[in-house]
Structure formats: C-alpha cells, structure tokens
Amino acid sequence: MSDKSSYLSVNGVKPCGMSNGEVKQPFLIGVAGGTASGKSTVCKRIMEQLGQADMDHTQRQVVSISQDSFYRELTPAEKAKAERGQFNFDHPDAFNEEFMLKTLQDILAGKKVEIPSYDYRTNSLCPDQVITIYPVDVVMFEGILTFYFPAIRDLFHMKLFVDTDSDTRLARRVPRDVNERGRDLDTVLNYYLNYVKPAFEEFCSPTKKFADVIIPRGADNTVAIELIVEHIRDFLNNRIARSQEFNLPLAATKPKKPDNISPLQRLH
Ligand SMILES: Nc1ncnc2c1ncn2[C@@H]1O[C@H](COP(=O)(O)OP(=O)(O)O)[C@@H](O)[C@H]1O
Numbered sequence: 518m519s520d521k522s523s524y525l526s527v528n529g530v531k532p533c534g535m536s537n538g539e540v541k542q543p544f545l546i547g548v549a550g551g552t553a554s555g556k557s558t559v560c561k562r563i564m565e566q567l568g569q570a571d572m573d574h575t576q577r578q579v580v581s582i583s584q585d586s587f588y589r590e591l592t593p594a595e596k597a598k599a600e601r602g603q604f605n606f607d608h609p610d611a612f613n614e615e616f617m618l619k620t621l622q623d624i625l626a627g628k629k630v631e632i633p634s635y636d637y638r639t640n641s642l643c644p645d646q647v648i649t650i651y652p653v654d655v656v657m658f659e660g661i662l663t664f665y666f667p668a669i670r671d672l673f674h675m676k677l678f679v680d681t682d683s684d685t686r687l688a689r690r691v692p693r694d695v696n697e698r699g700r701d702l703d704t705v706l707n708y709y710l711n712y713v714k715p716a717f718e719e720f721c722s723p724t725k726k727f728a729d730v731i732i733p734r735g736a737d738n739t740v741a742i743e744l745i746v747e748h749i750r751d752f753l754n755n756r757i758a759r760s761q762e763f764n765l766p767l768a769a770t771k772p773k774k775p776d777n778i779s780p781l782q783r784l785h
C-alpha cells in the first residue's frame with residue numbers, strides 16, 4: 518500500500534454538480550519537485566489550511582493524488598531488474614502517460630475516477646486497492662514528473678514546484694526508503710547516485726521553468742503556502758459568484774439550500 522495513503526483522499530462523497538446542473542470542474546493544481554522535496558507535505562499543509570485535514574474522508578472537498586499511482590506495470594524482466602535496484606523509476610518511460618492523461622481529463626470533466634494504490638516494496642500497483650475519487654472542489658496532483666509531459670502539464674490551473682536543497686532531499690530519502698520502503702542503505706545510496714540524481718537533473722529540474730510558483734524549502738515556507746491557499750479560495754469564491762449570477766432567475770422560485778454548498782465553499 519502506498520505510504521502516502523494517509524492523506525490520499527479516498528473520498529466517498531456523492532458526485533456533486535452545480536445547482537444549475539452544470540458539471541463542477543475542480544481547480545486542478547500540479548505539484549512537482551525532486552524526490553523527498555516535500556511535495557506530499559505541502560499538499561497536506563494546503564489541505565489543513567483549507568480546513569480539510571480533520572474532516573471525514575467522505576466529506577472532503579480537496580483531494581491529493583500521487584503520480585506514483587501511474588507507474589506502469591513492469592514486465593517480468595523489468596521486475597527482476599527492479600528487485601536488484603537496476604530499474605529506472607525516475608525516467609519518464611516508467612510512467613503510464615496515457616492513463617495519467619485520461620484520468621486527469623476525466624477529473625476535469627467532473628467524472629468519478631478510480632486509481633490504483635502503489636506498493637514500493639513490491640514495485641507494483643495494487644489493483645485490489647483501488648482509490649475512488651469523486652468530483653470535488655480542488656484536486657492536487659503531485660509527483661517528480663508532473664510537468665514533464667506537455668499534454669498533462671497544460672491541464673493544470675496552477676503549477677507549483679517544491680524546490681528543496683538536494684542534500685536535504687537525500688537526507689530525507691535515505692531513512693524513508695530504509696524504514697518505509699524496505700530497502701537497505703547501500704541499495705538506497707547506489708540507486709540515488711546512479712538513477713535518482715541524474716534523472717532529476719535531466720527530467721525533473723528543467724520543468725521548474727513551467728511552474729507558476731516555486732516554493733523554496735517546501736512545507737517550511739509557510740508564507741508561500743498561505744499565499745497559495747488564498748489564491749485557491751479566490752478562485753472558488755469567484756466561481757460561486759459566477760454560478761450565483763447564472764442562477765439568478767431560478768433563485769426567486771427555488772432558493773439555494775445550504776446543503777447544495779460544499780463544505781469548502783461554506784468557509785467563505
Ligand atoms: N519541512 C520539512 N521538515 C522536515 N521533514 C520534512 C519536511 N517536509 C517533508 N519532510 C519529511 O521528508 C520526507 C519526504 O517528504 P514528502 O513530503 O513525502 O516528500 P515528497 O512527496 O516530495 O517525496 C517525509 O518523511 C517527510 O515527513
């Protein structure tokens with residue numbers, strides 16, 4: 518099971534459209550950055566500041582999805598290489614680009630999607646542990662190569678790059694891989710030097726130029742996180758205002774019930 522599942526939203530809310538029957542498109546945020554830069558932690562902080570962290574997962578209106586759910590299935594030969602620490606999981610070819618694109622397009626179209634969990638210990642997807650994502654207000658999509666694929670990059674309303682010093686990232690990655698991903702120290706260090714670091718320089722770091730906001734120091738940068746949260750709130754408030762304008766003629770005969778407003782919208 519993914520070690521990010523504690524906040525990965527298995528949200529059970531029913532699909533919710535606008536009161537005028539229009540499909541509600543989520544605010545889609547791409548979050549990129551090197552391994553262990555703090556992408557997941559930044560998403561968690563955004564969720565907390567939007568008042569979503571302590572909420573029952575069935576009520577959440579903010580969802581965070583990891584790009585790791587979109588690793589492609591490996592052939593038996595590739596699996597054997599992965600077990601020896603010789604398969605490159607930091608290369609774009611390791612991902613199922615088509616599935617990633619289709620899933621994000623479906624999310625934007627207001628559809629319910631299903632994505633698998635990822636197991637780092639077996640280097641494989643868990644098809645029996647499917648995560649259902651129902652339509653919500655805000656979807657964050659985080660991963661090392663979130664901005665690498667042009668068609669996927671173009672889908673985001675907002676692009677964040679978490680920019681954390683590489684020594685700090687290595688210092689975080691080593692204990693994480695040993696304690697949570699069942700790797701030994703030598704394998705982790707060799708893998709980092711042979712695959713992770715070169716791929717970061719070739720494929721991930723150059724995508725920083727596509728970001729709207731670069732977040733130095735990741736989750737420690739509380740000012741940047743507050744500014745991003747304010748921007749998300751503005752977007753949602755503007756959308757509510759637009760939808761209320763659109764609904765004006767209906768409002769006289771059918772007042773909008775508080776239940777039609779999502780928990781996130783009710784904050785403002
Ligand atoms: N600002 C921080 N200070 C200390 N530890 C952090 C910070 N941000 C993340 N970590 C830790 O570093 C590790 C990697 O963070 P994570 O958010 O999972 O990174 P990513 O999603 O980019 O791989 C985790 O163990 C996390 O708890």
Ligand SMILES: Nc1ccn([C@@H]2O[C@H](COP(=O)(O)O)[C@@H](O)[C@H]2O)c(=O)n1
Pocket residue numbers: 551552553556585588606607636637638639640641660661698713
């Ligand atoms: N089976 C796997 C698959 C991926 N990785 C590493 O995960 C890193 C990406 O996840 P982050 O949370 O660190 O962004 C990437 O650098 C891969 O090397 C792995 O170790 N095993």
